[in-house]
Amino acid sequence: MTDAAHAGPAVARLRRRIDWLPYAIGAVTIFILVVFLLYPIVKTVMFSFVENGKELAFANLTLINFERFLDGATFTKSLWHSIVVGVLTTIVSTMLALPAAYAMARVPIPFRNFVLALSVIPIIAPPFIGAYSWIILLGRRGIITHYLDIWFGIEMPSLYGLYGIVLALSLHYFPYIFLFVQGALAASDPTIEESADVMGASRWRILRTITFPLVLPTISAGALIVLVKALGNFGVPAILGGEYYVLPTLIYYQVHGYFNLNAASAIALMNVLVTLVAILLLARVNRKRRFVTVTSIARRAKQHTGLGAQIAANAYIWILLVAALLPQFVILFTSFAERWGGTLFPTAYGFGNYITTWEETTTPIINSLILSSAATLMCVVFGTLAAYTAVRKRFKGKWALDMTIMLPFVLPGIVTGVAYLTTFNSGLIVLTGTATILILAYFVRRIAYMYRAVAAAVGQIDEKIEEASTMCGATWGRTMRKVTVPLIAPGIMAGGILVFSTLITEISVTIIIFSARWKTISIAIFEFLTSDDVLEATTIGSIAIMITLLLVFTASKLIGRNMADMFR
């Protein structure tokens, strides 16, 4: 204690001091969210009600952009295609994931942690380049197609269209359901099933009446994520769609073919509507109580130890993993092919592609790293503050903060792209062609990841620890710096890595608002693929996968968590 404190009257030490920092930070966060998230969305909605080429004015309001969804042509079909792709992908992913999740939690699986870590790779690898590898395998002149034909005489259907899209998306997204459900099964209270067992219920009956109903909410939570992501995915239908348009590829077509932002806005709005309807439907299914039976007992639920069960479970898990990792492997393999023209397999192998594409690949890689880092930093700062505020403070309109931040989670990436293009192409703030627009778009796209990771971490910390710091006389800022942030650091770290690793190969937003100066890895790959420079595309794709994997792996080591836990 200083002399001054002693000298002053005792009352002075109790003087009411306004702790302005939380308010200032709150204000900045709200400002950013309003300007860069709500404003673009509102403007997009308005754009969709105005005909292309007309002024944005009340007199010009029209439904003309939406009428095209009723004429039975391209727009109508795309809407229908999107719904079919979304629903089928969700069903197939769930069917693939559930047996694997059950096997993982209830059968002894060797190298359990390794299997879990591997299962994360399909989610973090960029899906559109993975989609291309299915062409190499199952396309008209693909390797598997060839052998199926000469060995068994089986003729594969054309990969382009619904079949290819659902195949690639399901193998890309099923780990979400797998990781969720196996986690829930592993953490569930074993005595619940034991009590059913003692009461005379058979294995199958327990599975049907106890285990399954209890993980159903978790299954639908995972299915919801898959459905939302499948509805918004641009890369896979762009590569494998052919003539089969879905809403995201239709938006791209309207923007890059006609620069018709009004039509694109209308499609975007439709895309969002479909997503919202899907969420509401699943929320209805999920409206029943959520049953959390998390246990503190270290004992795990009864395991199937029969030899047959063990063989079947391990075989299923590994076949599924190999199928899901095949695209990444094929990309890596192709990147080492120096000559591959007109033959089934490459005729020369080596590092040549990495050397010849060096000049073309370095710039996009550096660009992606810069843009992703900047956006991640913003997410870390504002996501952490918003999450902390939402968990700790009681204030009116908390739901609004929650909604605003989670909004981009349901907005397909390409919709955010359209919103940014319509908003910042002209008017008050002009940002098109700059790095800033990409960084801001990335930021609003990913802040929800950070928000959720940190909210979970803050929720784990007893509020009384912070109160103790306050009682010792620390201000809010000091408590944050010295107590809260160090305690939630692993959560921030996990969120940050998740944001960064998924931004490095982001394509849905980027494809709409990138500029020649700020070409990213994903754009480079996309351009190589569309001009049939497969070897270059796979080379830079391999580098991207490596960077992502390395990051996630390092982070999981730093935090001391399994890679799989970071995606749950």
Added chain:
Amino acid sequence: MAAHVLAVKELRKVFDTDQGQVLAVDDISFELSGDELFTMLGPSGCGKTTTLRMVAGLETATAGSIFFDGEDFSGFSSFQRNIGMVFQSYALFPHMTVFENTAYGLRVRGMAAADVGGKVGRILDLLGLGDLAKRYPADLSGGQQQRVSIGRALVYDPGMLLLDEPLANLDAKLRVEMREEIRRIQKELGIMSIYVTHDQEEAMSISDRVAVFNLGRLMQAGPPHEVYANPTSLFVADFIGKANFFPARITRSDNSGAKVALASGAELALERLNAIEPEEEAQIAEGFDATVMVRPEHLGIAQAGGGGLPCRVRRIQFLGSTIRYHAECADAAGEVIVDSTRLVGGLEEGSEAVLAMAPADSILYHKGQAR
């Protein structure tokens, strides 16, 4: 209906852990029959719950056997044993109502829906849960959840009832209420029951027989009053109720009793020698170290001056029906506790006093027994 008989013989359980093998249950045997309420009591990690789970079929025994009505249980999975079990966490199905939870075992047994309703209704009424049938477990108090889990375990007339620390999650007052309730229902239905707890008061108050476990072994089994009055080991003497211990050296011993010398040199004549195994008997002999155990109500305390072991009164507690004297005594291992039914004149906190013990109420244990 003939009375059921459960025979557990030489049961062993070895767990394979990352730190190597752990012997959780070491050669346990006991038998129970009819409507006995048998309690397994012991500190945590003593093997009581593991033994219970082996009876339930939730753990597989490493060695030994469990016979129920003459039939080997090892050939039956847990779901085929027709056992009712109450878990510490209650393990109620959170997605089912009270009615559905209770009906589960009946439906599993393929009972017709019409009969299920009546049977569930009767057991819920017996437990005073009639009005809560439509509620979900999350909407019930701890005590109500406890009742549901008991009802759920009893509704299908199981051959026996297993209770694994059923009252551990309740508050003190409710615990006393519920344990009486459990005993009432158990006797009313006449169902053989095994009860696991680490609370000795709970065990003593409700059991027909108590089995004291320690480090995977069954130390002693018998009616509560007998285990209290004649503990066969220092561990049981210490674990059940309060006990005073005086280290001693045996100076003379024969069939009728022994003479021992305490630390201060004071001599005691004892009639009760605790020796069960022959090798223990050999250690109750002249020259061996031993321990004398006396229950607090069997020690006398008086003003200094008379004969007895000198001590100093440290604290006097008025517990209502008894008065408890805490004293310091050079001859004793640790603090000495004396329970008296009346106030001893002239004794205050801090005053000098003497302790007296009767040979009939003091038990001599050989040194080899761990406390």
